[in-house]
Structure formats: C-alpha cells, structure tokens
Amino acid sequence: MTAPGKEAYGGIPEGRTHSGDRDFLGDMGYRSIIDLLPCYVSVQDVNLRILFANMSFEKDFGSGVGRICHEVYKGTVERCPSCPVQRTFEDKRVHVSEEMVRLSNGERADLAVYSAPILDIFGDVKAVIELSGNITKLKEPQRELAFLGQSVAVLSHDIKNILEGLQGGAYVVDEGIKDGDMELAGKGWEVVKRNIGDITSVTRNILYSSKKRFLKRQNIHLGTLIGDVAVLFSERAKAIAAVLETKTNPSLLITRLDPSGIRRMLNNLLCNALEACQVDKKKHFHKVMVRTDFYDKTHVMIEVEDNGIGMTDATRKKIFEEFYSTKGDSGTGLGMLVVNRVVEAHGGRIELLTARGKGTTFRVILPLR
Amino acid sequence: MAKKVLVVDDEMDMRIFVTTLLETNGYKPLSAVDGEEGLLIARKEKPVLVILDVMMPKESGINMYRQLRNDPELKEVPVIMLSALSKKTFFHSQKMLDNYREEQIPEPDAYIEKPAEPEELLEAIRTSLE
Numbered sequence: 495m496t497a498p499g500k501e502a503y504g505g506i507p508e509g510r511t512h513s514g515d516r517d518f519l520g521d522m523g524y525r526s527i528i529d530l531l532p533c534y535v536s537v538q539d540v541n542l543r544i545l546f547a548n549m550s551f552e553k554d555f556g557s558g559v560g561r562i563c564h565e566v567y568k569g570t571v572e573r574c575p576s577c578p579v580q581r582t583f584e585d586k587r588v589h590v591s592e593e594m595v596r597l598s599n600g601e602r603a604d605l606a607v608y609s610a611p612i613l614d615i616f617g618d619v620k621a622v623i624e625l626s627g628n629i630t631k632l633k634e635p636q637r638e639l640a641f642l643g644q645s646v647a648v649l650s651h652d653i654k655n656i657l658e659g660l661q662g663g664a665y666v667v668d669e670g671i672k673d674g675d676m677e678l679a680g681k682g683w684e685v686v687k688r689n690i691g692d693i694t695s696v697t698r699n700i701l702y703s704s705k706k707r708f709l710k711r712q713n714i715h716l717g718t719l720i721g722d723v724a725v726l727f728s729e730r731a732k733a734i735a736a737v738l739e740t741k742t743n744p745s746l747l748i749t750r751l752d753p754s755g756i757r758r759m760l761n762n763l764l765c766n767a768l769e770a771c772q773v774d775k776k777k778h779f780h781k782v783m784v785r786t787d788f789y790d791k792t793h794v795m796i797e798v799e800d801n802g803i804g805m806t807d808a809t810r811k812k813i814f815e816e817f818y819s820t821k822g823d824s825g826t827g828l829g830m831l832v833v834n835r836v837v838e839a840h841g842g843r844i845e846l847l848t849a850r851g852k853g854t855t856f857r858v859i860l861p862l863r
Numbered sequence: 864m865a866k867k868v869l870v871v872d873d874e875m876d877m878r879i880f881v882t883t884l885l886e887t888n889g890y891k892p893l894s895a896v897d898g899e900e901g902l903l904i905a906r907k908e909k910p911v912l913v914i915l916d917v918m919m920p921k922e923s924g925i926n927m928y929r930q931l932r933n934d935p936e937l938k939e940v941p942v943i944m945l946s947a948l949s950k951k952t953f954f955h956s957q958k959m960l961d962n963y964r965e966e967q968i969p970e971p972d973a974y975i976e977k978p979a980e981p982e983e984l985l986e987a988i989r990t991s992l993e
Contacts, residue, residue, distance in 0.1 A: 651947075654947060654977070654978070655874070658880075658977055658978040659874075659877075661880075661978055662876050662877060662879065662880025663876060663880070665883065665981055666879055666880060666883045669883055669884075672887075673887065678883065681879060681883075685879055685880070688876070689876065
C-alpha cells in the first residue's frame with residue numbers, strides 16, 4: 495500500500511468499489527471508513543517507518559507518516575521489546591501486544607496492538623499493517639484491583655507491626671505501674687503514643703487513597719502550612735536526634751492548592767525522610783530540610799531533603815517505575831502512592847535526587863495557576 | 864548475678880518490649896539492632912540465651928543464627944527465633960540453606976511468631992534455659 499495524498503480523501507475510484515457496497519457507502523470510500531475507524535491504523539516498513547496512518551491516528555498522535563513508530567507513540571529512540579510489527583516481519587503471522595503510549599496532548603493511553611502482514615506477489619512481507627485500540631478505560635478497573643490487592647498486603651503488614659508496638663508498649667506500661675516504676679511506665683507510654691501516631695497516619699493514607707478525591711483548591715500560605723506540619727514531626731525528629739528545618743521564600747505569598755492533599759503529601763515525605771535518617775548509622779549529624787520557593791514564573795516547588803541513608807539504584811528505579819508507569823509495582827508502601835496522587839491531581843511532577851549513603855531530595859513542582 | 868539474655872531486633876518498640884519483659888523477670892537484657900551488632904555483642908558478652916528476629920537490615924537473623932551455630936564458643940547457646948515470618952517459611956529456608964551450603968545446622972530451641980504474648984515468650988525462655 496502506498497501513502498495516499500490528501501486528494502484520496504472522500505472516495506476511491508469508481509471502478510474499484512464493489513457495486514454492492516455503493517448503496518450503503520454512498521459517497522464514502524473505503525479510505526474514509528479507514529480514517530473514521532475508532533482505532534489507530536498504520537502501515538509500517540521494516541524499519542518501523544510509518545507509510546500510512548489513518549485520521550484517528552493523526553488526530554491523537556499528530557502527523558505520523560515518514561516518522562518511526564516508537565518515536566510517535568512513545569517518544570523513545572528504542573524499539574519496544576514487545577513490538578508485534580517486528581515479529582510479523584519475521585514470521586508473517588498476526589501478533590498482539592499491549593503498549594502504553596503517550597498521546598500528543600500529553601495524556602497516557604493503553605493500547606491493544608494487532609499487527610498483520612501485507613505480502614507482495616512473491617509472498618514476502620512488504621509492509622505490516624498495525625491496528626491499535628485504545629483500552630485505557632478497560633485497564634483502569636484492572637489497575638484499581640491490582641492496587642487494592644497490593645494495598646491490602648502492604649497494610650496488613652503495617653498494621654501488624656503497629657499492633658505489636660501497641661501490645662508491647664502496653665505491656666511495658668503495665669509492668670511499670672505494677673512495680674511503681676514511673677520511668678518504665680513512661681517509656682512504655684512513649685511506645686504506645688508513637689504507634690498511635692503511626693496508625694493515625696496509616697488510616698489517613700487509606701482514607702486518602704481509597705476514594706476518588708476532587709481537589710479543593712484554597713488560598714493557602716505554603717510557608718505557614720509547612721511550618722504546621724513540621725511542628726507535628728518535631729518530636730519524632732528529636733527522638734532520633736535529627737534537626738528538622740523549614741525555609742520558605744518570603745515573597746511566596748498565597749497559592750491556590752488543596753491544603754489537605756498537600757498536608758498528606760508532606761506528612762509522607764517527612765516520614766520517609768526521618769526514617770532514612772534513622773536507619774543511617776554512618777553519620778553523626780542528621781538533618782531534614784523543607785524548602786519552598788518559586789520554581790519558575792508559573793510553578794512553585796517544595797523540596798524535602800535529608801542526609802539519611804539514600805537509595806540504592808534498585809530502589810530508585812522502582813520508585814520511578816512507580817511514578818512513571820502504571821503497570822503495578824512491588825512493595826512500595828501506601829505513602830508514596832498518596833504523594834504521587836496528590837502531585838498528579840495538582841498537575842505537578844516529582845523529581846528525585848538520591849545517592850546511597852548521602853541522602854535523598856524529593857522535589858515537588860506544582861503549577862501556581 | 865542475673866543471667867544475660869541478648870535481644871536482636873531492628874524494631875525499637877520490639878526491643879523495648881522484650882528487654883522490659885526480661886528485666887522484670889530477673890534477667891539482664893542486652894540488645895542489638897541487627898545481626899552484625901548481635902554477633903559482636905554475643906562474642907563479647909557470652910549471653911546464656913539469644914532472642915533473635917529474622918528480618919533485619921544488614922545481617923539477617925537467618926544468617927546470624929547460622930553463624931552462632933558455627934561458632935565454637937557460641938554454638939551451645941540456646942536461641943529463640945521471634946519473627947513475623949511464619950515458622951514454616953523459616954524452617955523451609957533453613958533446609959534450603961543446609962542443602963545449598965552442605966551444612967547441618969540444628970533447629971533453634973524455639974520459634975515464636977510475632978505478635979508474641981508475654982506469657983508465651985516467658986515460657987519459651989524458661990524452657991530454653993532448663
């Protein structure tokens with residue numbers, strides 16, 4: 495098949511239309527029908543260069559003819575590992591795969607991709623026709639189920655840990671009271687309180703992530719909000735001998751953000767930062783810094799920086815997968831999921847800088863609007 | 864003099880709980896946050912009993928247990944494993960490691976799944992020290 499010019503729109507030559515179709519098709523030709531199919535149709539050569547694309551394709555991905563398939567669909571220079579077109583070139587068969595792509599408006603979409611060979615008179619594959627249906631809507635419930643299963647696993651573990659803490663703490667309080675040892679009872683009480691704090695945080699995360707939330711943007715002063723959250727963590731920071739500091743650009747006045755979402759996000763980031771400090775035994779001095787400033791004229795940024803243990807490459811990659819792919823994850827707690835949701839809901843993004851043994855900085859960039 | 868019992872657990876709350884339990888029952892608790900520190904203290908202090916968590920950063924309880932059993936001076940010290948990991952999983956991993964490393968490591972004196980009831984743990988401690 496050759497790439498038709500614009501003049502091909504609206505009909506194909508009279509002689510090539512089956513007479514039986516004519517009544518039904520009226521003035522429309524096959525080309526118009528292919529253009530209007532509610533799926534993306536393209537024809538590609540062996541280098542995955544697009545020779546033809548239908549209108550649905552061009553509407554969602556921009557002009558594709560002459561460009562390379564994965565560049566248009568995914569913006570990558572590498573071929574997709576699961577590419578069905580290449581397999582069809584190899585074995586002349588129909589292949590199917592699922593791909594995650596980016597539309598030209600920036601939205602992500604899941605596609606079910608079918609490929610079929612176009613043979614020349616010698617029976618060789620001359621080109622491959624690719625037909626992709628948008629299955630994002632179908633994938634959503636699947637993802638939600640996966641998310642639910644995963645949250646239940648993570649939660650049961652977290653809750654079991656907290657229960658152990660509560661039981662253990664209560665035992666210590668009991669022993670203290672029994673022996674009239676108030677110091678021991680106090681120590682137990684600290685354990686109980688810390689675990690009450692933990693279960694509160696877990697519960698809030700569940701509530702936040704389990705229902706579809708709509709942003710409630712309000713005029714807020716970020717510096718004040720961050721100060722409030724930091725106060726909540728001052729005790730915990732003191733307990734592990736870490737310094738918790740906040741710094742806000744004073745000219746950053748009122749921003750329109752969802753305060754409860756931002757609070758939830760900060761809670762989780764601070765919690766992680768302090769934990770990263772707590773498990774790092776190599777340094778004598780630990781510090782968590784929350785910085786707020788303009789990122790550029792239209793964006794504000796919130797940075798949470800710690801000099802804790804930092805992440806290994808594996809963890810860093812996993813966290814990025816979590817942010818940039820929706821194909822499930824393994825073992826990340828609810829905390830980062832909530833952070834991700836809050837940032838996404840605000841139309842923002844997250845940057846992560848981390849080095850094993852040195853520390854981690856999360857930078858959240860949110861549009862000011 | 865009170866008998867020294869070493870508690871190895873990365874969770875601070877768990878250490879506070881178990882050490883309190885030991886202290887109020889007449890033992891002298893020592894504590895460590897991971898297998899590495901646990902081994903150092905065990906070699907230095909020669910406790911009469913070790914209560915060991917399984918999943919810990921750095922040196923895990925699984926490894927520390929095997930090292931204890933391979934240490935001529937510590938191999939007779941009773942060990943109680945105290946873990947959120949199920950008993951079955953732990954014994955399975957031990958068997959696999961035995962095969963893989965061609966070793967024959969005896970089973971620990973007791974295995975208690977978290978969360979542990981104080982009475983259950985005390986009972987295990989007393990039995991191990993008999």
